[in-house]
Each structure stands twice: as structure tokens, then as C-alpha cells.
Amino acid sequence: MSAPTRLSADEVNAALRDLNGWSLENGKLHRQFQFPSFIEAFGFMSSLALVAEAMGHHPEWFNVYNRVTIDLTTHDAGGITQKDLELAQRANQLAR
Amino acid sequence: MSAPTRLSADEVNAALRDLNGWSLENGKLHRQFQFPSFIEAFGFMSSLALVAEAMGHHPEWFNVYNRVTIDLTTHDAGGITQKDLELAQRANQLAR
Numbered sequence: 001m002s003a004p005t006r007l008s009a010d011e012v013n014a015a016l017r018d019l020n021g022w023s024l025e026n027g028k029l030h031r032q033f034q035f036p037s038f039i040e041a042f043g044f045m046s047s048l049a050l051v052a053e054a055m056g057h058h059p060e061w062f063n064v065y066n067r068v069t070i071d072l073t074t075h076d077a078g079g080i081t082q083k084d085l086e087l088a089q090r091a092n093q094l095a096r
Numbered sequence: 097m098s099a100p101t102r103l104s105a106d107e108v109n110a111a112l113r114d115l116n117g118w119s120l121e122n123g124k125l126h127r128q129f130q131f132p133s134f135i136e137a138f139g140f141m142s143s144l145a146l147v148a149e150a151m152g153h154h155p156e157w158f159n160v161y162n163r164v165t166i167d168l169t170t171h172d173a174g175g176i177t178q179k180d181l182e183l184a185q186r187a188n189q190l191a192r
Contacts, residue, residue, distance in 0.1 A: 038145075038148070038149060038154050039149065042142075042145045042149075045141075046138075049134075049138045052134070053134060053135065053138075058134050058160070059160075060158070060159075060160040061160075062156070062157070062158045063155075063157055064154070064155075064156040064157075065154050
């Protein structure tokens with residue numbers, strides 16, 4: 001499996017238009033999710049953990065009570081890749 | 097259920113002697129755990145999430161791949177309480 005290719009700034013900005021709630025912060029894809037309670041927040045994390053493990057691509061994420069903050073980057077590529085866009089999209093789908 | 101009482105600095109320091117790996121950082125109980133992989137790291141988080149929900153006391157925690165960083169404080173009490181010590185102890189037990 002070849003390493004994913006780092007996307008250009010233009011490619012990232014174009015992709016962000018289709019990624020509701022996500023922005024670029026410190027060179028990473030960033031979004032905060034808020035849920036009714038810890039149960040829903042951790043349920044979301046559990047779902048996304050399965051997706052991440054299956055993709056072989058893991059988030060940096062922070063949780064306190066009903067809030068989950070996610071940052072995505074691809075260390076091997078030194079920036080944002082198609083894998084980060086895909087994980088962000090899956091996160092949005094799971095948070096609905 | 098009455099709110100837990102904030103512990104004194106002396107009480108916290110005494111308790112830390114029995115809490116392997118934990119320290120006081122920015123007024124919170126703090127520890128980083130490291131696991132062989134994301135699978136074990138998220139398995140640990142899933143276990144501790146059940147404990148936290150049952151206690152009605154939730155951590156602030158951050159995960160990236162095989163590392164989990166936890167900060168504990170009791171917002172209602174404005175500091176560290178017995179609940180934080182208990183959750184820290186349970187985390188240590190689950191991480192073994």
C-alpha cells in the first residue's frame with residue numbers, strides 16, 4: 001500500500017466546502033461535535049474508532065462530557081491527505 | 097446526592113503517593129497511558145467510559161493512536177475530590 005499523497009492548499013480548501021463544520025486549524029482538519037450527553041458522545045467515538053481502525057488511519061481527539069474535538073492529519077505524508085477527508089466525512093455521517 | 101467536597105492540597109498530595117503515574121498539572125490529576133496499539137488504547141477508553149458513566153463523573157481525555165492522556169477535576173467542587181481519586185484508581189486498574 002503506497003503512502004497517501006499530501007493535498008495542496010487549494011485541494012484542501014475545495015474539499016472543506018463539502019465538509020460541514022470542519023475547518024483548517026494548525027495545519028489539521030478540525031471540528032468540534034456536541035451531543036446531548038456523554039453517552040451519545042462516547043457512542044460516536046466508539047463508532048468512529050471502528051471506522052478508523054478499519055481504515056488504518058486514526059484521529060487525534062479530545063473528549064470532555066458531551067463534546068468531542070477532532071484533529072486530522074497524515075503524519076506519514078506531512079499534511080492532509082485523502083484519508084483525512086474520508087475520515088472527516090465518516091465522522092459527519094456518524095454524528096447525524 | 098450532595099456535591100463532593102474539594103480536597104486540600106495536603107490531601108491531594110497524600111493521595112498521589114498511592115496513585116502510580118499520576119501527577120498534579122494545572123490543578124488537575126494528570127496521567128498519560130501508553131498501549132501497544134490503538135486497539136488496546138481505545139479498549140481501555142471504552143472500559144473507563146463505562147466506569148465514568150456509572151459514577152456520573154467523566155474525564156477530560158485525549159487520544160492519539162496508542163496514547164491516552166487523562167485530566168481529572170470536579171467542576172462542581174472547583175477542584176479535586178474523592179471522585180477524581182477514585183476514577184484515577186480505576187483507570188490504573190483497567191490499564192494493567
